[in-house]
Amino acid sequence: MYLAMGVGAYLLPIDISAWFGIPLLGHTFVNAVVIWTLVLFVYCFIASVLPVWTLLQPRDFINSHELIVALGLLIVGLAIAGLTGRADLFASAPAIAPDIPPDAPPIWPFLFITIACGAISGFHCMVSSGTSSKQVASEKDAQYVGYGAMLLEGGLAVIVILACCAGIGMGLFERSGTGASYAFQPVISSETGQQIRYQEAWRTRYATTETVTNPDGTTRTVGGWAGHSLAKKVWMIVEGLITLRRRVGTIRNFRRYTHNSSSQLVSGEAGRIKEVEFRKVCAIFGVTDVRILDFPDKPFHNTPETVEALRQIIYDVRPDVLITQRPHLSGRNAMASAAHNDHDETAFAILEAQGLAGTPDYGSRQRPHTIAATYYPGVYYMPDEIDFYVDISDWKEQRIQAEILFSSQGHTETFARKRIEIHTGNAGWSAGTQYAEGFVRAAPEVLSRIHVPEAALRRASEPRQNHLKRIAGELDEG
Structure with a gap:
């Protein structure tokens, strides 16, 4: 699988937009996103009718290594950030939120129908029961496998929430540049001159609303949590993880200062x-x-x-x-x-x-x-x-x-x-x-x-x- 990913990404990329002259996105069904979605549906159908040990089990075995490594890195990163004081989780995610976006959905039933890691909604339990039952040696093993998976899902949920809060709480960044030359620059508040942090960073990016005027003279409110697309909401999690990775990264091109009256600046x-x-x-x-x-x-x-x-x-x-x-x-x-x-x-x-x-x-x-x-x-x-x-x-x-x-x-x-x-x-x-x-x-x-x-x-x-x-x-x- 890794070899196929490398070949597809670097050697033989399949660019159907260039091959067939169709747009990546569009208002019709003839675009690259729709076509690739149909291809994935066909793949899902084939994977569902084949025996588990033919495709799903080998693929999931490889994926499990990726998930375990990622989970371990998150745990280590949070531990280091917490011990060194680099992640202020209390400032960005208090136990009781004092400022809730006015258009945020109610916690019930939103929290329990969200298909994320499935720790609360049980989504993974539902979709994995058919495959898990085919891979356990006996019915007695199902109890241990299911209970262990529940604990792991709950731990994953807590770690992801902490990582997102830590990332967002450490500061707001904006992407600058295009292609391979892009970089993330800190967003500076025009009022304080400091980098936007903690809850203000979350509100600025995801909860801020503004009123715009329609062509017919009427007004409407845009922005806010409800005004964001599903992709933007998912990106909130990704952005938090990216920021966390930046914050626990290594320092480059920096030398310790000296108290001497002079020092060797350049040779x-x-x-x-x-x-x-x-x-x-x-x-x-x-x-x-x-x-x-x-x-x-x-x-x-x-x-x-x-x-x-x-x-x-x-x-x-x-x-x-x-x-x-x-x-x-x-x-x-x-x-x-x-x-x-x-x-x-x-x-x-x-x-x-x-x-x-x-x-x-x-x-x-x-x-x-x-x-x-x-x-x-x-x-x-x-x-x-x-x-x-x-x-x-x-x-x-x-x-x-x-x-x-x-x-x-x-x-x-x-x-x-x-x-x-x-x-x-x-x-x-x-x-x-x-x-x-x-x-x-x-x-x-x-x-x-x-x-x-x-x-x-x-x-x-x-x-x-x-x-x-x-x-x-x-x-x-x-």
Whole structure:
């Protein structure tokens, strides 16, 4: 069976839409879905009239291995997620639901007529009695087989429900891209700026309703649980399992941070230039205590492991201000380019980690720490110019809040000289904010509340060629 599946999927796929020029779906019976449904009906008829040991028993024996492996993986995944705190089942699936969709069907008889795993409806008991009776050695075995199957069905039902709740509760994702190049991106709330989670994730995807106007002027309500198709309702279960798999996945392209004053960012001359230039940017602010978080110039994905590691960094280092790099670097003499297609995903991981660090989970012993401001400086190293600039998005609005926060943490207005952590890597992010890049040499007044040494301001207002000469060691500083 596995060989036939592999041949059909990769070597000799049967595409009747292309063969006969018929649509995949349509309003007539002449489409690929209807034809394949009829083929399956013919197969079901043949399977039902053949002796059990000819087709059904060998096929089910192979399928049983798949089911046992899948069930085992679900149990292991839930155990790991529960022990590590990655799955908050209480937040996404409370014992008593406080918010029920208004168009949800009544639990009686809906729960008992749903053909899912059959733990309650007894569907599998009904359809398997004819085949099971032909495979037991004696009638005495039927009691043990039936009772064991009932327990297994009940266990499967509980595990599937937990997996779905864990998956949906861990966050809402949207599929982006088509074909083999698609990816799942976190859905960010426009109100909170955080990833949609828990019951809000379920309501957003499956329970939200809206009123639309018909061509004749009348209105109707669309969406909601009742407004979804059967495929969408089934996909809710599939989506929960997919999300759960993502949440217990492994972390990639991520290295542990270092507390050293400097670290090896990338090998060779490019890494040295990058570190030198970043320290020059910090010097403009009068910041000398520069600590570099060691991330490779590769995308790291927004997985729970990544977010948790970033949150732990914030807990351990407890920075006052976080400075990140926008790594759009180019040119023949460019520093190591980190441009990739995962800027948003990386930025969301940074943003989520900052939010979680400021609001620890209930019962956590971690002392919360809020970062008042995040800067996005960038260093463009082109063959003909070097520009130092900072992102000053919303700085004027955040300045007062930053001062209040720093005061509450025991700092003074000279917080710019406090510990500032430099995160080098793929963390440039401007989506969803009012983006305002201001060159330091052109608009130093926007940072008037931060003490900037006069020498740094004079250097920032020098011609570009002076910067080039200084980097090359050709400028006489005397």
